Amino acid sequence: MAMQAAAGVWHTLFTPRALNYSQTTPICPAPTTRRRETKQHCFSCSFYVCASAPNSDSSLNSKLGVAVYKPKSYQVLVSDAASSLFYALQDGKTRLEIEFPALPSNVSSYKGSSDEFSDANIQLVLAVVKELQAKQATRACIVFPDKPEKRRASELFKAALDSVDGLSVGTLDDVPGGPINSFFSSLRDTLDFDFVDQNEGRWQSDEPPSLYIFINCSTRDLSTIEKYVEKFAPSTPTLLFNLELDTLRADLGLFGFPGRDLHYRFLSQFTPVFYIRTREYSKTVAVAPYIVNYSGALFRQYPGPWQVMLKQNDGSFACVAESATRFTLGETKEELLRVLGLDEEQGSSLEFLRRGYKSATWWEQELDAEFSSAWRA
Numbered sequence: 001m002a003m004q005a006a007a008g009v010w011h012t013l014f015t016p017r018a019l020n021y022s023q024t025t026p027i028c029p030a031p032t033t034r035r036r037e038t039k040q041h042c043f044s045c046s047f048y049v050c051a052s053a054p055n056s057d058s059s060l061n062s063k064l065g066v067a068v069y070k071p072k073s074y075q076v077l078v079s080d081a082a083s084s085l086f087y088a089l090q091d092g093k094t095r096l097e098i099e100f101p102a103l104p105s106n107v108s109s110y111k112g113s114s115d116e117f118s119d120a121n122i123q124l125v126l127a128v129v130k131e132l133q134a135k136q137a138t139r140a141c142i143v144f145p146d147k148p149e150k151r152r153a154s155e156l157f158k159a160a161l162d163s164v165d166g167l168s169v170g171t172l173d174d175v176p177g178g179p180i181n182s183f184f185s186s187l188r189d190t191l192d193f194d195f196v197d198q199n200e201g202r203w204q205s206d207e208p209p210s211l212y213i214f215i216n217c218s219t220r221d222l223s224t225i226e227k228y229v230e231k232f233a234p235s236t237p238t239l240l241f242n243l244e245l246d247t248l249r250a251d252l253g254l255f256g257f258p259g260r261d262l263h264y265r266f267l268s269q270f271t272p273v274f275y276i277r278t279r280e281y282s283k284t285v286a287v288a289p290y291i292v293n294y295s296g297a298l299f300r301q302y303p304g305p306w307q308v309m310l311k312q313n314d315g316s317f318a319c320v321a322e323s324a325t326r327f328t329l330g331e332t333k334e335e336l337l338r339v340l341g342l343d344e345e346q347g348s349s350l351e352f353l354r355r356g357y358k359s360a361t362w363w364e365q366e367l368d369a370e371f372s373s374a375w376r377a
Helices: 009-013 020-024 074-090 114-133 147-156 158-162 179-191 219-232 245-249 261-265 329-340 349-355
Strands: 040-042 047-049 095-099 140-144 168-171 211-215 238-241 271-284 291-301 306-311 317-323
Touching (some): 074 095, 114 140, 114 158, 114 211, 140 147, 147 168, 219 261, 271 329, 306 329
Parallel strands (some): 095 238, 095 271, 140 168, 140 211
Antiparallel strands (some): 271 291, 291 306, 306 317
């Protein structure tokens, strides 16, 4: 039931778009790529793809990554995410992240209704938990930002929540706060004009959770998540689900938001186990068609490597580079330009004018301040 409302959304996200380069010249990569570790030549596609094994259910084969990624449905996407999560838990990892588009690109990232984004995440996380439970015993606790969000979810998705065995539900309000936080929490509950939660205590477990999952949180909630983990899950596996951390990190250090040290000491501990970040680019050239549009993604499916994926006309994403460590956003774009033959001569003035003085964000650059490098691994 949880997947019915989201059926077909992933197909919309990967709807093929006309790309100028594919109409004029074949894709032809450079002979070597700086960060590419394993490659084989695909004669039918005329570009290099990363080595891949046919059986994606094997942990050993999964370490090789994928050559082409095009899930046929959201159910396949959820299954892949659950498998990656399972492998990471089997390897003893306790700080985990899953990130993929919850909605079509024209409405995700809070560009449309935030309720649509939040509702899709609730359905997806329940589906991932059920897939994980088919692989190992799991008592999941889904943690919402606050009580109003929890109350709304319990009313809209009551049947879906009931369908998950051993599920418990919590909120960041469970973290004890000072008098100021308690005052604002009470004020918020009062202004919500709903003093009774009909489902209070409905989803509780006699045993402690074996996995905490945080969803639909904002930048201001990150510091509270840290306190929640310290109090309730110091050694229990914790999953940040579709929080769009790269977007939230950009706000750290700004007025009214937590400081950048939150990333260094806390967020840096979280290993991305299933990660898809799609981007669209354009490049101006001196010959027709003058503007080249291309799309790609930064992809990771644990225990496989980090991969740069180029979007094809059939909607699939093909690997053009891979690395044991995370590509920065700038490096991802450079790999796409290189495989399309659109990169400028290294060290040239054109390259400097296009890239600028810095080609990485502050959290991608500052290594020494990080408590952990897990988020890059």
